[in-house]
Amino acid sequence: MEGTDEERPLIHYLPPQEQCSEYTCDGTVDIDRRPAPKQSTGNWRACFFILGAEFTQCLCFSAVLKNLVRYLTNVLQESNVDAARSVSTWIGTCFFAPLIGAFMADTFWGRYRTVVTCLSVYTVGMLVLTISASLPLTLHDPYINSGDGIRRVVAYLGLYLIALGAGGIKPCISALGADQFDGGDPVERVTKGSFFNYYYFTNNVGTLLSTTVLVWVQDNVGWGVGFAAPMLLMGFSLAMFVAGRRVYRYRKLGGSPLTRVSQVVVAAARNHRMKLPDDSSLLHELPRLNDGDHYRVQHTTQFRFLDKAAIPSDDNSPWRLCTVSQVEELKMLLRIFPLWASLLLFFVVTAQMSSTLIEQSAAMDGRVGPFTVQPASLATFNVVSVLIWVPVYDAVLVPLARRVTGNARGLSHLQRIAVGLALSAVAMAYSAQVEARRRASSAPMSIMWQAPSYFVLGMAEVFTSIGMLEFFYEQSPESMKSLGTSLAHLAVATANYLNSGVLGVVAAATARGGAGGWIPEKLDEGHLDYFFWMMAALSVVNLLQFMYRSCHVHS
Template sequence: MEAADEERPLLNHRRLPPQPQDECSRYTSDGTVDIYRQPALKRSTGNWRACVFILGAEFSECLCFFAVSKNLVTYLTTVLHESNVDAARNVSTWVGTCFITPVLGAFLADSFWGRYSTIAIFLSVYIFGMLIMTSSTALPWLLPRSSDESSGVHRAAVYLGLYLVALGTGGIKPCATALGADQFDVAVPAERVAKGSFFNWYYFSINIGSLLSATLLVWVQDNIGWTVGLAIPTVLIGFGLAVFVAGGKIYRYKPLGVGGSPLTRVSQVVVAAARNRRLELPDDISALHEHGGAEHTSQFRFFDKAAIVMPSPEKKGPWRLCTVSQVEELKMLLRMSPVWASTLVFFAVTAQMSSTMIELGMAMDNRVGTFVVPPASLSTFDIVSVLVWVPIYDAVLVPLARRVTGQDGGFTQLQRIGVGLALSAAAMAYAASVETRRLSATSMSIMWLAPCYFVLGAAEVFTSIGMLEFFYDQPPESMKSLGVALAQLAVAGGNYLNSALLGAVVSATGWIPDNLDEGHLNYFFWFMAALSVLNLLQFVYCSSRYKR
């Protein structure tokens, strides 16, 4: 398949002859096409009429994802009877996988399938995984209860469903945002403004889905049953797929990129540089392949060897000879890598909200008056905090900071990330203090954990959104999607780091037993707070040396 081939939607149609010049104003000017691969009509395709379908599908996916992730640690400990440590590690590993698979989804969308087809295919995989998980809830009643083999079948079915869901979400997370943005022609002022609003509504739909999952669906799972609690989101995501496909005829589709996947281009530089490692770099940089005045930097000079032109008669392919521009794309990623690494500890901290902090909530008094608070519903405070802090940040903090810094955005992207890292360290110190007090008290209300969730929500507004801005803004236009994928990959790395830390700490110290009253979970929280402070210092050092 040629790199310049257009994105192929589900329907095909013969290509009509070019439109007359006087009718060009009827069509979009950004090269988008309709489902029949004809120039997209402004009046009948794209814009908000198409985004309603995309946002509907994204809302159902987020509702389904958070319905599983918010209460997964409870399911693993109470239904599959896993230990607290194993459940916390398995949750972190699964969530991490959910944020690794978007790299695969982005690659397939950019290189072969296009965003529309990728979303439709992966949504189908997602639904299949949810059907397996929902059906697995009936296995304890269908299989002999005392049989180790039956419990093994039940566990295998649950994890098969979980990792099919992780695979399915990988095709949705990187593509839904981009497909929604494709619906607006930036050459039209009104559509350019609407494109900015789309991101706000996209973020809003994610948080509303998370809020409903953390409250209504978690309550259904804890009080009515897991079958109903998983069947509801399964039905909703099936409806989301139907809604998404129904909008196919009014979407606008972008052609696949001429340069192919940016992940492929970067990989070609690494392979070509390794093959040419014994060659000497020329003194004249302009002698490198297709230099053409492209900006060249002296950092990471080893990778310049990928652009060395050899006077050899053998055929030179893209995996042996790359352009200077390709080399500089890889160097750009390497320059951003210290910032990316700093976010791993941050996401290891936020992973506590779906693992150890829920387990701590299960050991506390969850009665508030006559109402019983499910521990997984504590994440509601994180969501509410995000919804509160986003407008506060835009309307209050940015104008105040602008007067001090002179920056249009008030804070630089790196400053914004740093504030969130500091808040995450404070949240872990608070959680450690709460657990220390609980261990010395006869009973302690679960609501003492609410401030920790609220502070971590504020930290997400600074670090998570700042990171997305940074990794979208810094790369060149050809690598925007890869930058966003790297930001999502940091979430995966943080969850895997949390899983590794839990395993190492438990094997070395035994701080987190099944009965938390007999352990020292507070020591683990203090450890995470200290690690966060060290990470913040490393980030300050690296960010002060970073150059765009």
């Protein structure tokens, strides 16, 4: 509920030092749309609720993802290649939908309302998926050509409702958490970096429980129970997230980011005949106001053609005249794009943990002492690696690197991403060697030979995935933080669609003349090791071009 002017604190009349000690200085407000008090809102007290929602979302997501390829092959009777492609397409949708969620958050709903809405949709999706897993095995629909009839339709309906829910949660949870730390406070600004580390840490705690407890329940108790348990937790998480609404800090909406970007492009095109002034201070800019409704971005000389959108003229239409800050917002997005493209191959590599690596482990001996390790449970090593390396990175590597680089973060965002790209190439090379040895072995090879690959990929995620999230949040325009964060998820989406296409192309190109190809139904008749070697070689090339591009970008 919005208060009257008399009820609002007179923050704008206090000295700057007192303002920043009592209220946030980055324009965030409390639930009543008043300047956010530092002592009662934000910081880790608010992140408790936000990280709790992220934990449950990840628990549900992993409960579906980590064993989905087995659900599709064993229950819906899909082939190995079809199941791998279906999983990659679904994952791609889950990480493409954040573009829609980010647009809704930045333009209409705000981050909090978007998360609440999408948590509700997510819960319904889990309910529908649970129903699909509980349908009788003999239930078929003669009017549907697919072999599993109604079960298949209900299952995919639930999966894509989950994807739609994930679209609002993934870009907004991390951005809402980062908003809880005052960008105008040096101490809170540094703490924000730790938030991204522990955001990813919490994410992987949920994954760990899924890949151990819930995967076991799905394989040994039943798919219905294995999906119902995380569904109930999601409902509880929704209630807890709403309960924390009074301690959150909220960002004011800055208008449609797509409209703002489109206005710059159109205005620059319409003004293309106009000459740019030598003095950039002559370009159009709004005056700086005390209430934080307007902010300025420093002018840069890159992409100078776009500056023509800010040349003053007799026509003050927003589609003919834009501010310098508005132009710089588009420049920020353009500078991010080449580095964004470099991340696609990294996520094609990590997508193997949900497709080809699981198919490889299914062809190995899962017995470890008195226990039998399920193929999807190997992802536990990936999660454990993340849980180990996040605190090690935050408490050990950052202080050591800080002494060498002089950077407050230890490593810059781009340096951190590059380390992860190198590690992903190492993981693929190792997986190729394991597969070659498995095919050459006369006896079944232990599934535990896969563990190092998952562990190295976990290390790679700590460097690249977390560095990417923080980089896109920091480099995105102030009015487009959700959209900027969604770019990280869009990279995952595009990579999974790309992986689905790559698997199809490789399978078709290598199976000519009646041959089984690299990825046949029976892996012993194929060459999955060739596929892994191909991914390792592409990863090295990608690392080299990323290092070249990053030399021209300051993080």
